[in-house]
Amino acid sequence: MALVSLINADRLWTRLMALAEIGATPAGGVNRQALSDGEIAAWRRVIAWAQEAGLTAATDAAGNLFLTLAGRDRSAPPLLVGSHLDSQPTGGKFDGAAGVMAALEAVVWFAEQDETPARDVIVIAWMNEEGCRFVPGMMGSEAFTGTRDIEAIRAVHDVSGISVGEALDRLHAVFPDLARKPLGFPAAAYLELHIEQGPLLEAADRVIGVVTGIQGKKTFQVVVGGAEGHAGTLPQQERRDALAAFARMAAALHAEIGAIDAEIKFTIGRVTIEPNAPSVVPSRVTFSIDLRHPDNGVLDAAGARVEALCHRHAPPCAVTITPLVDAPSNDFDSRLRERIAQAAHDQCLPAMAILSAAGHDARHLVKVCPAAMIFIPCRDGASHVEHEWADPGHVAAGASVLAQVLRDLALADQPFGAGA
Numbered sequence: 001m002a003l004v005s006l007i008n009a010d011r012l013w014t015r016l017m018a019l020a021e022i023g024a025t026p027a028g029g030v031n032r033q034a035l036s037d038g039e040i041a042a043w044r045r046v047i048a049w050a051q052e053a054g055l056t057a058a059t060d061a062a063g064n065l066f067l068t069l070a071g072r073d074r075s076a077p078p079l080l081v082g083s084h085l086d087s088q089p090t091g092g093k094f095d096g097a098a099g100v101m102a103a104l105e106a107v108v109w110f111a112e113q114d115e116t117p118a119r120d121v122i123v124i125a126w127m128n129e130e131g132c133r134f135v136p137g138m139m140g141s142e143a144f145t146g147t148r149d150i151e152a153i154r155a156v157h158d159v160s161g162i163s164v165g166e167a168l169d170r171l172h173a174v175f176p177d178l179a180r181k182p183l184g185f186p187a188a189a190y191l192e193l194h195i196e197q198g199p200l201l202e203a204a205d206r207v208i209g210v211v212t213g214i215q216g217k218k219t220f221q222v223v224v225g226g227a228e229g230h231a232g233t234l235p236q237q238e239r240r241d242a243l244a245a246f247a248r249m250a251a252a253l254h255a256e257i258g259a260i261d262a263e264i265k266f267t268i269g270r271v272t273i274e275p276n277a278p279s280v281v282p283s284r285v286t287f288s289i290d291l292r293h294p295d296n297g298v299l300d301a302a303g304a305r306v307e308a309l310c311h312r313h314a315p316p317c318a319v320t321i322t323p324l325v326d327a328p329s330n331d332f333d334s335r336l337r338e339r340i341a342q343a344a345h346d347q348c349l350p351a352m353a354i355l356s357a358a359g360h361d362a363r364h365l366v367k368v369c370p371a372a373m374i375f376i377p378c379r380d381g382a383s384h385v386e387h388e389w390a391d392p393g394h395v396a397a398g399a400s401v402l403a404q405v406l407r408d409l410a411l412a413d414q415p416f417g418a419g420a
């Protein structure tokens with residue numbers, strides 16, 4: 001393991017494990033969904049750690065948590081660094097939490113050096129990244145960046161009928177002393193550390209992933225409408241069998257879209273059949289499509305082709321295709337990527353460029369400021385599972401690289417140099 005000198009690795013690991021006790025599941029995972037009692041308890045603990053180091057806590061209308069180390073020029077756009085504290089219902093200890101705790105450790109370490117940043121540095125925990133209790137996710141970063149209207153976000157309900165608005169009001173009532181920041185404000189840059197959630201770093205024996213960007217994603221809901229009939233009496237040629245039409249569509253989609261190139265990811269992950277009875281011709285099939293590719297041109301063409309193939313293979317049934325998510329791929333800031341690579345090199349940590357296959361809040365931050373991400377390996381590439389695991393040395397290495405990049409940005413009057 002390379003020497004990690006820029007942070008307190010023991011403190012970081014101890015705090016990360018203490019955080020994992022909040023919402024701990026019997027199988028060693030974490031269930032700490034957005035705006036739940038568990039997330040509120042996590043806020044309490046993280047706020048206490050931050051205040052101990054002289055940081056001030058604040059929130060906003062979208063339930064994002066801000067922990068600020070004051071800089072010399074309080075009016076200059078701050079540096080942002082963070083991730084999320086919410087988890088999947090059977091999530092792990094590291095997804096999101098590792099990024100928030102690495103960010104806090106980097107900033108606390110910075111404060112301990114008695115160096116004053118030129119501008120404020122703010123650790124952020126974004127509200128509802130995971131999108132399981134409230135669908136879809138990334139609500140906090142979407143509200144912050146103006147991607148999605150806060151009133152639309154507040155109107156979303158969980159399965160028990162509680163709205164995001166009610167849950168936010170409760171959060172704010174629990175923390176009445178927190179200052180309220182405006183929803184969205186200018187920022188100098190955004191950095192996020194995250195576990196890779198895939199196998200590439202581990203396979204290549206690298207500790208630091210310099211994330212080049214996040215691949216684009218489109219999702220669709222497709223409804224095939226046929227006609228019910230008696231399985232024994234209705235002549236075959238007169239049938240409008242929705243399942244038969246679905247089978248033709250699925251075969252054509254997998255054969256054509258799934259073979260576009262080596263980078264395409266095409267998934268039909270959910271299918272429902274009505275009436276779903278053994279002796280009834282199916283009248284209706286509803287299915288999901290998840291389509292991803294790093295090249296927006298390829299992704300757009302594939303999306304259009306999905307719709308054309310569905311229409312071609314539907315007859316004699318009807319088909320309606322509803323686009324749900326349309327998130328283009330993004331490139332992270334090249335200057336920040338260079339700094340991350342340089343910091344890894346300076347600290348003798350093996351690094352490689354890597355594309356993020358999963359979505360992150362940083363996808364939205366690129367719209368408002370230079371942004372970049374640091375990946376660290378996770379065992380077997382497993383994430384969104386209770387046995388999700390990251391090596392303590394890798395967590396410390398990632399946090400140390402984060403600390404170096406953050407410190408360099410924070411000490412400069414102009415983070416990217418004069419004229420930038």
Ligand SMILES: [Zn+2]
Nearest residue numbers: 095096129194
């Ligand atoms: Zn995450």
